[in-house]
Amino acid sequence: xxxxxYIILILAYSCLSASAQQRAxxxxxxxxxxxxxxxxxxxxxxxxxxxxDAQFLDKKEPLTKDASGAWSITVPNIKPDIYPxxxxxxxxxxxxxxxxxxxxxxxxxxxxxxxxxNEPLIHSLQNVPHGKxxxxxxxxxxxxxxxxxxxxxxxxxxxGGKKKYPVLYLIHGGSDTEETWFxxxxxxxxxxxxxxxxxxxxxxxxMPYANVGFRKDVFPKEVVNDVIPFIQDNYPAYTDSRNRAxxxxxxxxGQTLDIGFTNPDKFSYVCAYAPYTATxxxxxxxxNWNPDAAQINKQLKLFTLSIGKSDFLYxxxxxxxxxxxxxxxxxxxxxxxGGHTWMNCKLYLANTLPRLFK
Amino acid sequence: xxxxxYIILILAYSCLSASAQQRAxxxxxxxxxxxxxxxxxxxxxxxxxxxxDAQFLDKKEPLTKDASGAWSITVPNIKPDIYPxxxxxxxxxxxxxxxxxxxxxxxxxxxxxxxxxNEPLIHSLQNVPHGKxxxxxxxxxxxxxxxxxxxxxxxxxxxGGKKKYPVLYLIHGGSDTEETWFxxxxxxxxxxxxxxxxxxxxxxxxMPYANVGFRKDVFPKEVVNDVIPFIQDNYPAYTDSRNRAxxxxxxxxGQTLDIGFTNPDKFSYVCAYAPYTATxxxxxxxxNWNPDAAQINKQLKLFTLSIGKSDFLYxxxxxxxxxxxxxxxxxxxxxxxGGHTWMNCKLYLANTLPRLFK
Numbered sequence: 001x002x003x004x005x006y007i008i009l010i011l012a013y014s015c016l017s018a019s020a021q022q023r024a025x026x027x028x029x030x031x032x033x034x035x036x037x038x039x040x041x042x043x044x045x046x047x048x049x050x051x052x053d054a055q056f057l058d059k060k061e062p063l064t065k066d067a068s069g070a071w072s073i074t075v076p077n078i079k080p081d082i083y084p085x086x087x088x089x090x091x092x093x094x095x096x097x098x099x100x101x102x103x104x105x106x107x108x109x110x111x112x113x114x115x116x117x118n119e120p121l122i123h124s125l126q127n128v129p130h131g132k133x134x135x136x137x138x139x140x141x142x143x144x145x146x147x148x149x150x151x152x153x154x155x156x157x158x159x160g161g162k163k164k165y166p167v168l169y170l171i172h173g174g175s176d177t178e179e180t181w182f183x184x185x186x187x188x189x190x191x192x193x194x195x196x197x198x199x200x201x202x203x204x205x206x207m208p209y210a211n212v213g214f215r216k217d218v219f220p221k222e223v224v225n226d227v228i229p230f231i232q233d234n235y236p237a238y239t240d241s242r243n244r245a246x247x248x249x250x251x252x253x254g255q256t257l258d259i260g261f262t263n264p265d266k267f268s269y270v271c272a273y274a275p276y277t278a279t280x281x282x283x284x285x286x287x288n289w290n291p292d293a294a295q296i297n298k299q300l301k302l303f304t305l306s307i308g309k310s311d312f313l314y315x316x317x318x319x320x321x322x323x324x325x326x327x328x329x330x331x332x333x334x335x336x337x338g339g340h341t342w343m344n345c346k347l348y349l350a351n352t353l354p355r356l357f358k
Numbered sequence: 359x360x361x362x363x364y365i366i367l368i369l370a371y372s373c374l375s376a377s378a379q380q381r382a383x384x385x386x387x388x389x390x391x392x393x394x395x396x397x398x399x400x401x402x403x404x405x406x407x408x409x410x411d412a413q414f415l416d417k418k419e420p421l422t423k424d425a426s427g428a429w430s431i432t433v434p435n436i437k438p439d440i441y442p443x444x445x446x447x448x449x450x451x452x453x454x455x456x457x458x459x460x461x462x463x464x465x466x467x468x469x470x471x472x473x474x475x476n477e478p479l480i481h482s483l484q485n486v487p488h489g490k491x492x493x494x495x496x497x498x499x500x501x502x503x504x505x506x507x508x509x510x511x512x513x514x515x516x517x518g519g520k521k522k523y524p525v526l527y528l529i530h531g532g533s534d535t536e537e538t539w540f541x542x543x544x545x546x547x548x549x550x551x552x553x554x555x556x557x558x559x560x561x562x563x564x565m566p567y568a569n570v571g572f573r574k575d576v577f578p579k580e581v582v583n584d585v586i587p588f589i590q591d592n593y594p595a596y597t598d599s600r601n602r603a604x605x606x607x608x609x610x611x612g613q614t615l616d617i618g619f620t621n622p623d624k625f626s627y628v629c630a631y632a633p634y635t636a637t638x639x640x641x642x643x644x645x646n647w648n649p650d651a652a653q654i655n656k657q658l659k660l661f662t663l664s665i666g667k668s669d670f671l672y673x674x675x676x677x678x679x680x681x682x683x684x685x686x687x688x689x690x691x692x693x694x695x696g697g698h699t700w701m702n703c704k705l706y707l708a709n710t711l712p713r714l715f716k
Contacts, residue, residue: 160518
């Protein structure tokens with residue numbers, strides 16, 4: 001059925017575009033089977049070496065070429081999840097040209113493959129009420145531009161209604177975009193599912209674009225002076241710190257710590273996922289830091305650091321944990337297996353969402 | 359400034375990802391200059407021929423290689439617009455790996471370049487109130503799945519308010535997705551600008567996903583039985599035909615004609631942009647078609663066909679025009695220069711939006 005669909009699309013497309021007729025023949029890739037094996041295919045008759053670089057593999061694996069110049073590899077028994085992958089063609093990494101599901105990122109070119117499995121996962125599309133994701137344009141006084149952010153509103157949300165909502169500000173990784181938590185992290189489906197299971201308070205989840213270019217130090221100002229006011233002006237959001245959380249991954253995890261601890265009056269929940277803290281901003285805030293721990297512990301209802309044991313930032317995060325403990329800041333840790341990946345990222349988010357605003 | 363920003367991003371990223379360290383060196387591409395020239399760059403030390411395939415060119419143009427293996431070409435004096443392009447590397451078309459602005463499409467891999475120019479265009483980000491785009495999941499009884507559609511709501515829209523809105527259902531091209539009118543067509547900015555200029559009635563614009571795979575004939579049912587009811591259940595939409603329009607491009611233009619003329623009681627506005635009509639569905643409806651022209655002309659407040667003279671469907675659309683005229687259906691045509699492109703598509707949309715619901 002899937003094959004027939006694709007053939008029809010190809011035929012329709014061939015009629016429509018002159019350039020399409022010069023296109024390489026179509027291959028089905030990735031080809032996920034019910035037994036959770038995946039076949040990857042890539043047409044490159046002149047390539048010498050084609051490798052699969054996938055986040056379910058420990059190392060890159062070679063594809064083999066057939067007589068038509070199509071390279072392929074089948075990997076069995078993959079644990080259900082959504083994985084980034086790319087092909088390394090004679091040393092150059094390229095996304096899978098036959099896969100339209102791309103990783104939203106400004107630097108690397110990963111495709112994504114969704115191994116659905118037999119049991120619904122927390123990020124799976126399930127038969128539950130769905131919230132929505134809105135793309136909003138807002139003026140940033142800090143940056144002097146109009147910028148885009150995404151807002152998740154839960155099922156049943158009514159902008160003009162009387163019900164008010166708490167707000168989570170959720171920051172992407174270093175070269176990600178404001179779309180990554182939606183397109184790769186499936187934040188909307190995770191929230192829909194947790195809300196349907198009564199495990200999570202319905203909330204707004206705001207995903208700004210954290211890349212501010214040259215002036216990295218201004219992002220905290222952008223959040224406090226532009227993003228939060230825009231949300232509070234345009235959504236029925238609670239405006240007290242008890243109803244405001246911040247979380248982020250990687251560079252966004254570092255930004256979460258920077259923003260959270262320089263604005264302890266504004267956020268009662270600070271959740272850093274595999275935070276990258278080797279930044280001037282972090283050093284500026286936390287070197288010779290002399291916090292009023294009792295006051296901070298009173299203000300923070302939850303402060304959590306999450307990390308995978310294979311994450312290249314594991315040792316760094318362990319040092320962060322030591323530092324915060326030395327300063328007597330009460331914190332909660334989630335240490336799991338896995339690396340610096342969006343598979344882990346979804347896990348961290350699904351772990352903290354049920355703990356917010358309760 | 360732009361260069362510095364990118365260098366910082368690269369440095370930050372290099373620290374963050376092991377695989378990043380194996381990445382090819384970064385090149386700035388596309389590099390748009392204030393004089394509306396663009397330099398395109400592509401690293402491929404081992405490639406024999408690299409061509410630029412861009413929709414502002416009449417034919418593919420060769421890039422030249424420098425000693426580092428970086429290929430480049432500079433094209434001067436490009437008319438401000440948003441253009442798809444790709445590189446053809448030893449015969450294979452690839453998107454620009456240094457450009458994150460990608461064409462939302464299921465088959466081809468075009469990058470996009472935005473030549474902003476000095477004067478704001480109708481699709482430019484301007485200093486006006488902005489509406490929003492929402493991604494919605496809805497259940498399709500017709501297809502038995504949960505599907506995604508996009509909804510534009512105009513500035514000042516309040517879901518729970520008393521004000522009701524007319525609705526335009528807007529269909530993408532054959533291998534496009536429900537995102538293409540937003541990401542490539544800039545429907546939200548075009549509408550924001552036209553509304554700010556008081557040229558257009560504030561309306562909802564609904565963008566469903568028109569690719570239904572094998573059963574192409576069911577898309578009209580999907581629109582009528584699933585999409586329209588979902589919108590009417592979830593938005594303050596007028597529900598009479600005088601406040602309902604349908605428009606679409608290419609395959610979506612053909613679907614627009616199919617849906618519009620099989621449901622003349624449901625749509626008062628039918629706008630087909632470069633429609634592709636060599637389909638079984640179109641033949642089934644319009645071969646030996648014996649319409650009550652007087653009745654249709656009374657129901658339709660606007661029926662328009664738009665086409666570019668260089669469009670590969672120009673002759674086909676001329677035949678469509680003859681056919682509708684022979685049947686005494688009142689129609690309006692917009693015949694302009696240009697081809698089967700999204701540059702023209704934006705023009706067609708900007709031309710019809712001011713004519714709806716007046």
